[in-house]
Amino acid sequence: MTSVTKQRQRSTAITGAGGGLGRDIALGLAAKGYRVFGTAMAGSEIADLQQASGGKVALSICDITDEKSVQSWARGVSDTLGEAGLDLLISNAGILTPGPLEVLPLAAVRREFEVNVFGAVSVMNAFLPALRKARGRIVQISTWTASLPLPFNGPSGASKAAMEVFATVYRAELKQFGIDVVVAPAGNMKTGGPQKTAAALARIADRMTPEQRGLYGQTFDSFAAAFNGMQNSGLDSASAARRVIELSEQVPAPIRAPVGQDSEEMLRFVREKSDAELDALRLKVVGLS
Numbered sequence: 222m223t224s225v226t227k228q229r230q231r232s233t234a235i236t237g238a239g240g241g242l243g244r245d246i247a248l249g250l251a252a253k254g255y256r257v258f259g260t261a262m263a264g265s266e267i268a269d270l271q272q273a274s275g276g277k278v279a280l281s282i283c284d285i286t287d288e289k290s291v292q293s294w295a296r297g298v299s300d301t302l303g304e305a306g307l308d309l310l311i312s313n314a315g316i317l318t319p320g321p322l323e324v325l326p327l328a329a330v331r332r333e334f335e336v337n338v339f340g341a342v343s344v345m346n347a348f349l350p351a352l353r354k355a356r357g358r359i360v361q362i363s364t365w366t367a368s369l370p371l372p373f374n375g376p377s378g379a380s381k382a383a384m385e386v387f388a389t390v391y392r393a394e395l396k397q398f399g400i401d402v403v404v405a406p407a408g409n410m411k412t413g414g415p416q417k418t419a420a421a422l423a424r425i426a427d428r429m430t431p432e433q434r435g436l437y438g439q440t441f442d443s444f445a446a447a448f449n450g451m452q453n454s455g456l457d458s459a460s461a462a463r464r465v466i467e468l469s470e471q472v473p474a475p476i477r478a479p480v481g482q483d484s485e486e487m488l489r490f491v492r493e494k495s496d497a498e499l500d501a502l503r504l505k506v507v508g509l510s
Contacts, residue, residue, distance in 0.1 A: 306354025
């Protein structure tokens, strides 16, 4: 008599799963049979993904900058999974705060770090016990601007660069537990972000004082036009999600792998070009050369 062993259902937790890239990753992994948990910021996002996934994705309202909220979410997911543990954590949640550094309120820069860095670290630490049980994998979504920071985009590049350093350290510290850590620098994506970015750029421009407009108005307008153009011509969300899922399952796990051809090209430039050439490139990219 032949015995058939049922394969264990794999599990994943995804931050920022209520919309954009996170939503498409959640749907893609659910379609592959994963047990999917995620964070959302609004009840409408939960209802939308419940319907889109046929009830296969479980979202929870969770502000990742609130440590107690993070711990509550992670505890609930971990208790549900039990001794099987968590196979995959995708650290996707993030915000973008564009603008001249002299103009941006320090509180806005601090908020970007709270979400993109400290929130991500909080989530990782909360799920490490469950990840150890499954000898799981962490995928940290980043951006190519962490390696080639752009003018008027400092908080995003700086916060993601900081998170890449943390991811590198996690990879070394967690190797003994069989946990892989993958950094996935994304290129420009059509994930719902372009509209949000355009609105953020417009808000910064509108809030400039006459003096600030005199200093930065023309160059910031050029940057805004170039940046909006890059996002609108970026990789579609579904394709970006498929790439992230591919990296999530690749064996052996890559250390760093780009999401999108533009990210691959920019990271290659960073490896090959001199500092002077990169300075010229960063100005050209945003229409300031």
